[in-house]
Amino acid sequence: GAVVSQHPSRVICKSGTSVKIECRSLDFQATTMFWYRQFPKKSLMLMATSNEGSKATYEQGVEKDKFLINHASLTLSTLTVTSAHPEDSSFYICSASPQAFNYGYTFGSGTRLTVV
Amino acid sequence: GENVEQHPSTLSVQEGDSAVIKCTYSDSASNYFPWYKQELGKGPQLIIDIRSNVGEKKDQRIAVTLNKTAKHFSLHITETQPEDSAVYFCAAASGYSTLTFGKGTMLLVSP
Numbered sequence: 001g002a003v004v005s006q007h008p009s010r011v012i013c014k015s016g017t018s019v020k021i022e023c024r025s026l027d028f029q030a031t032t033m034f035w036y037r038q039f040p041k042k043s044l045m046l047m048a049t050s051n052e053g054s055k056a057t058y059e060q061g062v063e064k065d066k067f068l069i070n071h072a073s074l075t076l077s078t079l080t081v082t083s084a085h086p087e088d089s090s091f092y093i094c095s096a097s098p099q100a101f102n103y104g105y106t107f108g109s110g111t112r113l114t115v116v
Numbered sequence: 117g118e119n120v121e122q123h124p125s126t127l128s129v130q131e132g133d134s135a136v137i138k139c140t141y142s143d144s145a146s147n148y149f150p151w152y153k154q155e156l157g158k159g160p161q162l163i164i165d166i167r168s169n170v171g172e173k174k175d176q177r178i179a180v181t182l183n184k185t186a187k188h189f190s191l192h193i194t195e196t197q198p199e200d201s202a203v204y205f206c207a208a209a210s211g212y213s214t215l216t217f218g219k220g221t222m223l224l225v226s227p
Binding site for chain 1: 158217219
């Protein structure tokens with residue numbers, strides 16, 4: 001089946017630094033990937049849609065300059081949290097689909113970001 | 117936009133019992149309804165999905181039913197086991213829209 005790999009699984013960084021999270025589709029090509037944020041005991045909140053070779057589409061209220069998304073190849077999308085602050089601490093999850101746009105989404109294992 | 121309501125928020129059952137989680141959606145154009153299981157500290161795992169041209173789908177102990185007229189769909193887990201304990205999310209999407217998730221149901225299966 002379709003596998004999405006996400007790294008790192010956990011990261012702790014100091015306030016003011018930047019952190020990069022990688023999302024890879026291991027056995028399929030994904031022209032579109034999605035980035036979600038999840039707070040404890042809450043549902044998934046879509047942050048942005050990552051499109052290979054073009055700019056990401058951000059959801060309302062998500063700061064483009066803080067959450068930089070790059071989708072340079074059909075198998076890799078990255079999310080960089082810039083100038084991280086404690087309020088950016090969260091669980092970040094990516095997803096992708098090997099099929100048509102809205103079918104068979106597979107999620108990565110998530111990244112727990114803690115900003116101290 | 118789409119709005120997905122999910123109930124109950126928590127569900128406790130005894131091992132071997134059945135569990136039912138229900139979701140309603142607002143956008144009649146939605147045509148794809150997946151269910152995800154999320155264990156603590158992990159990403160969601162797709163367990164079953166259904167499309168609007170199907171009323172019911174079953175995979176071993178898991179089944180999903182869809183009522184397009186009423187705009188609701190349900191997840192049924194039979195013969196529950198402790199390893200079924202997790203948070204379950206329903207979602208809905210249409211055409212080229214992104215998934216809209218319900219708020220989740222924490223299922224606890226007691227031995």
